[in-house]
Amino acid sequence: MCAIDQPTGDVLSLERETPGAAVKFDGVQKSYDGETLVVKDLNLDIRAGEFLTMLGPSGSGKTTCLMMLAGFEPPTHGEIFLDGRPIGQLPPHKRGIGMVFQNYALFPHMTVGENLAYPLKVRGLSKADIKAKVQRALDMVELSAFGGRRPAQLSGGQQQRIAVARALVFEPNLVLMDEPLGALDKQLREQMQYEIKHIHENLGVTVVYVTHDQTEALTMSDRVAVFNDGKIQQLSPPAELYEAPKNSFVAQFIGENNKLSGQVTKMVNGHCEVTLDTGAVVKAAPVNVDGEGARTTLSLRPERVTIGDTAAETTLGGRVSELIYLGDTIRARLAVEGNDEFIVKVPNHNRAVSLKEGETVTVGWATEDCHALDPIAT
Template identity: 65%
Template sequence: MSIAPPSQDVLVSFRAVQKSYDGESLIVKNLDLDIRRGEFLTLLGPSGSGKTTCLMMLAGFETPTHGEIRLEDRLLNNVPPHKRDIGMVFQNYALFPHMTVAENLAYPLTIRKLSKSEIAEKVKKALGMVKLDNFGHRYPGQLSGGQQQRVALARALVFNPKLVLMDEPLGALDKQLREHMQLEIKHIHESLGVTVVYVTHDQSEALTMSDRVAVFKDGIIQQIDAANVLYEAPANSFVANFIGENNTLAGEVLAAEGDYYAVRLAGGDVVRALAVCQGDKGAVTSMSIRPERVRLADQAAGCENRLAGRLAEFIYFGDHVRLRLEVAGQNGFMVKVPVGQLDSGWRVGDTLDVGWSARDLRALDPLAA
């Protein structure tokens, strides 16, 4: 899969990169990837998909089996980690417990042989950036998890690297603190303009923070796009189901009608769907529709696609209610309804019209068994 951003300044490039640990199976397969200067790029995917291995190769902790990794025009393949001038933030913080916060921040500056006055100035600035101005004298063991993560972030940025790598940095934090730190990291990135490559398996984190997201599966990037494009226009069934909530309907292509397919569902109903993955008449397709794009009852009346659904369950989420319905022989079809639009007369067991526009139903490749 070749990824070449048009007229953008490229900071990092992977070319035909492969990685194998046993000489047989490839964890990363022929990866071509350009990382743009100043962007926040997230590598997203399930465990074992190759995303962390890519980050470790970029950091220098792993060596590519094949291919080239370049930072600007510099070939990195055999450059040791400490000579790459790359900042790194880990999930476990990796702070020196016997050093104060200020000493931890000073360490990467000391090994770069900066003067004491320069070090003091940069440490002070970095502490201010992460809102820990008065914590320089404390030791890591005297800090909360969130404070330690701020110190780790400041240490990665204190020497003004061109590139900062973050490996699941918020995984050890509780939900509320994690969401707060997501916004802090995003704001720091925006203010500094540093290039960030971020690894996570949390798709909501990726959507919240990133300029672009690269979705990995089996060592291959399935799609790389802005968060809203990944969500609204997934390129295949894996991305559709991995990013956000998704309803899937399987069917058989009856005919192509311009950019759309006529598709027959298992129960015999025929729907129109946007043709994303190409298939001839008779081909099996897995169709994707987001829960918030579905309309119910009277609101479904003007929709191009309309089916009958049996209401099976109400699930309350505060600002909205998710309704689980049985549609086209599937009992896990979800619809999101804002609380203010919920009909108080609906009951479990009711049959409702279910509708959506053809452009919101995406005909993709069949789901893997």
């Protein structure tokens, strides 16, 4: 049993007129050895009622942030606030936070109903209130007939739904989820993404979700905080994160991305001209460049590139190396201006794709779809 499911006590009241809890990280740092910072000067405001995902690779600091918010790890420096009140001195069981883990953390010796009732019993609710709240929680995750079963009698997806229900049964205003879908297969994982999203929308609780899965983050979140090297690289709604990455790390980490390296040779009319390392000149939208003479990495999404459109704003020559049939699209890998892994997603309209491996083609795109970002270190 996670200590976070204990009574809230009188130290911090989470009652409010509107659902959800606002969270603030103010100059938070964390070091485990006193030398290396795994979280560096984190300043983050999480709005009451929003679904915010902390996304990043292993070691980026996202899980450490969640553990500090839960109370399992103390910040080395800075403060965390819940609805404007500092919680650094509060133990986990006094924070009134629900939490969902990857391994479900259900009591194997208890029935599903008893698992859900436990957080309510330790809060001193009456038997009638407990019965009603447990039934509502089971209905919420569409498992109303499973209250008498033990966790071992449930599928992985059913166990995860019960874990979500237990985190919500005592009606917390803040729920933390640490890689909760990591143990599920692809189809069930996708199904649970939508279920958790819909539960959040219906209840209005604040959810802080940690994952390294970009698709999960884009599917479920109101905003996504992309972590790397202990810092937030970008904090944006999913569409903005994908369509307008602020730096090369975000562009590479979120979705597929084609990159071309070169030097900014001209800034004109809100665009820049970049001379690629191969000598070709490309127009791009400057996002994170230092001006003329600076090195840059161009970022292009595969679905924004066309093949054979000689009227596109920018066109370059390429050679088809590989074609992979994916049903709705053909994934074409090309060699383009020194990038041998240049990907184009070609819509499969009426089986009309006639590309052939080894042929020379023209690739093209709109200037606004080509982002000039900071150079990727080599």
